[in-house]
Amino acid sequence: MLDSSLRSNRLPAAPGVGYKPQHFDQILDHAHPVGWLEIHAENYMGDGGRPLAQLRHLSEQFPISVHGVGLSIGGEGPLDPDHLSRLKHLVGWLNPASFSEHLAWSTHDSHFLNDLLPLPNTDETLARVCEHIDQVQETVGRQMLLENPSSYLAFEESTWSEPDFLREIARRTGCGLLLDVNNVFVSATNLEFSPQGYIDAYPLENVHEIHLGGHDEDEDDHGRPLLIDSHGREVVDPVWALLDYVLDRSGPKPVLIEWDTDVPEWPILRAEAERAQAALDRIPA
Amino acid sequence: MSVSQTTFHEALLDPSAAVPDGLLDAEDRPAGRRFSVYRNNVAVSLTEAMHQAFPVITRLLGPQNMDGLAGIFLRKHPPSSPLMMFYGEEFPAFLAGMEQLSHIGYLADVARLELALRRSYHAADSQGVAPDALALPPEEIVLAKLEFAPSMRVVRSDWPLFSIWRFNSEEDAPKPAPGAEDVLITRPDYDPAPHLMPKGGADWIAHVQAGHTIGEAFEHTSAEFPEFDLGATLALLLQGGAITSVTIERLAT
Numbered sequence: 001m002l003d004s005s006l007r008s009n010r011l012p013a014a015p016g017v018g019y020k021p022q023h024f025d026q027i028l029d030h031a032h033p034v035g036w037l038e039i040h041a042e043n044y045m046g047d048g049g050r051p052l053a054q055l056r057h058l059s060e061q062f063p064i065s066v067h068g069v070g071l072s073i074g075g076e077g078p079l080d081p082d083h084l085s086r087l088k089h090l091v092g093w094l095n096p097a098s099f100s101e102h103l104a105w106s107t108h109d110s111h112f113l114n115d116l117l118p119l120p121n122t123d124e125t126l127a128r129v130c131e132h133i134d135q136v137q138e139t140v141g142r143q144m145l146l147e148n149p150s151s152y153l154a155f156e157e158s159t160w161s162e163p164d165f166l167r168e169i170a171r172r173t174g175c176g177l178l179l180d181v182n183n184v185f186v187s188a189t190n191l192e193f194s195p196q197g198y199i200d201a202y203p204l205e206n207v208h209e210i211h212l213g214g215h216d217e218d219e220d221d222h223g224r225p226l227l228i229d230s231h232g233r234e235v236v237d238p239v240w241a242l243l244d245y246v247l248d249r250s251g252p253k254p255v256l257i258e259w260d261t262d263v264p265e266w267p268i269l270r271a272e273a274e275r276a277q278a279a280l281d282r283i284p285a
Numbered sequence: 286m287s288v289s290q291t292t293f294h295e296a297l298l299d300p301s302a303a304v305p306d307g308l309l310d311a312e313d314r315p316a317g318r319r320f321s322v323y324r325n326n327v328a329v330s331l332t333e334a335m336h337q338a339f340p341v342i343t344r345l346l347g348p349q350n351m352d353g354l355a356g357i358f359l360r361k362h363p364p365s366s367p368l369m370m371f372y373g374e375e376f377p378a379f380l381a382g383m384e385q386l387s388h389i390g391y392l393a394d395v396a397r398l399e400l401a402l403r404r405s406y407h408a409a410d411s412q413g414v415a416p417d418a419l420a421l422p423p424e425e426i427v428l429a430k431l432e433f434a435p436s437m438r439v440v441r442s443d444w445p446l447f448s449i450w451r452f453n454s455e456e457d458a459p460k461p462a463p464g465a466e467d468v469l470i471t472r473p474d475y476d477p478a479p480h481l482m483p484k485g486g487a488d489w490i491a492h493v494q495a496g497h498t499i500g501e502a503f504e505h506t507s508a509e510f511p512e513f514d515l516g517a518t519l520a521l522l523l524q525g526g527a528i529t530s531v532t533i534e535r536l537a538t
């Protein structure tokens with residue numbers, strides 16, 4: 001369980017965007033670009049060169065959120081000690097405003113699969129994930145936020161609902177939560193539950209960051225909709241509506257636009273951030 | 286029915302394997318195509334990473350052939366760490382071992398060059414010495430020991446590697462002519478740049494890295510490469526900011 005003095009999330013309740021190197025100049029030239037930036041931790045684990053130089057520069061002007069995509073928190077095996085120390089090093093020198101990872105696994109038998117793979121919500125998973133989060137928070141020396149996954153399928157063996165599962169992880173480890181509203185919408189469509197019902201059951205009091213992103217539409221073997229979390233396009237209207245539903249209940253939060261594939265020109269990304277600002281503006285102070 | 290990550294992992298990398306039992310849709314039917322989303326994500330993202338990592342190989346083989354090769358490679362050699370920027374360490378050896386590609390003997394060397402460029406891109410920053418740091422009397426220069434930038438890389442080849450790289454990366458570059466070419470990579474700021482290494486330069490650098498003085502290294506090198514051009518080699522290194530320190534141990538008098 002995390003010492004409460006290490007709960008130091010300092011992201012502003014403003015829109016942020018996932019940082020892409022091709023936007024570097026425009027972000028710096030823009031008078032009011034965005035409130036903060038998020039980086040994928042693994043892209044900044046080299047020894048030097050342009051990525052780190054850009055990050056050092058940006059961190060002087062923007063709060064930075066470090067978002068890991070490779071720790072494999074839900075992996076059956078132990079956490080990779082090398083990767084853990086790389087994270088500790090990055091978070092140590094950068095001192096970011098926030099640090100987050102995923103409820104997922106991505107490494108098995110030392111093979112890294114470069115995707116966020118699903119976990120059954122069982123007591124066994126719960127114990128393992130909590131143990132790993134304890135280890136991460138102890139090593140890195142600060143609170144981490146845990147993000148809810150996008151689900152394409154369900155595990156027969158699951159015994160917990162996802163909101164209860166996340167609430168229990170947060171209770172046991174003292175970690176915070178990162179609520180990806182698009183992931184909720186994707187999972188709710190794919191597994192045919194009510195996204196509002198999910199939000200009603202979800203521990204919003206533990207949320208320190210919100211994610212929004214675009215998804216692709218496909219169909220399963222039975223012609224049912226199968227949404228895929230691609231981060232390759234604009235956020236769809238029903239997800240914006242779900243964001244309003246969340247913000248009405250949670251109050252203002254840092255809201256991130258994720259756009260990782262087919263990355264658009266800066267003005268398009270910036271327009272998405274403006275829409276997030278409008279969503280934040282409409283909630284009563 | 287519980288699904289272990291070993292089972293999940295095996296089915297993920299083997300497109301002919303059955304979807305594991307215990308994975309369901311919303312109506313408790315077998316997940317089927319839903320599992321393929323993960324299969325697809327893994328294969329597509331790793332294939333994409335290979336295209337980005339080896340642009341010249343992709344150009345030489347064509348994107349479709351590269352897709353096919355990447356599909357075999359990623360199953361044989363999935364990434365061994367989450368640092369995707371270094372993915373593909375085994376690709377040169379993999380290419381060298383592909384029977385169907387044995388008629389393009391230089392592919393493995395091109396892959397080694399592309400890996401070296403990426404290693405250079407992410408190497409630690411360093412400050413090169415001033416361009417006149419070696420403007421010394423010849424008797425002092427020969428006593429100097431040098432340190433090189435972490436971003437400096439040498440790629441040796443029995444093929445005209447530099448010309449092949451250039452022909453496939455730059456417009457209007459001359460067609461490669463037969464002959465062996467070593468490549469020197471320097472990174473003046475943040476962009477690694479390959480150069481044609483003067484004959485014998487790779488050996489000379491190796492001798493200097495082993496702790497020899499400029500003069501000792503020169504003697505070793507010119508024994509094998511009488512045409513070795515020390516001045517040209519030093520100029521390339523100095524211009525590229527690849528020499529980070531010059532120390533001269535003067536003899537006690």
Ligand SMILES: [Fe+2]
Binds near residue numbers: 212
């Ligand atoms: Fe997300």
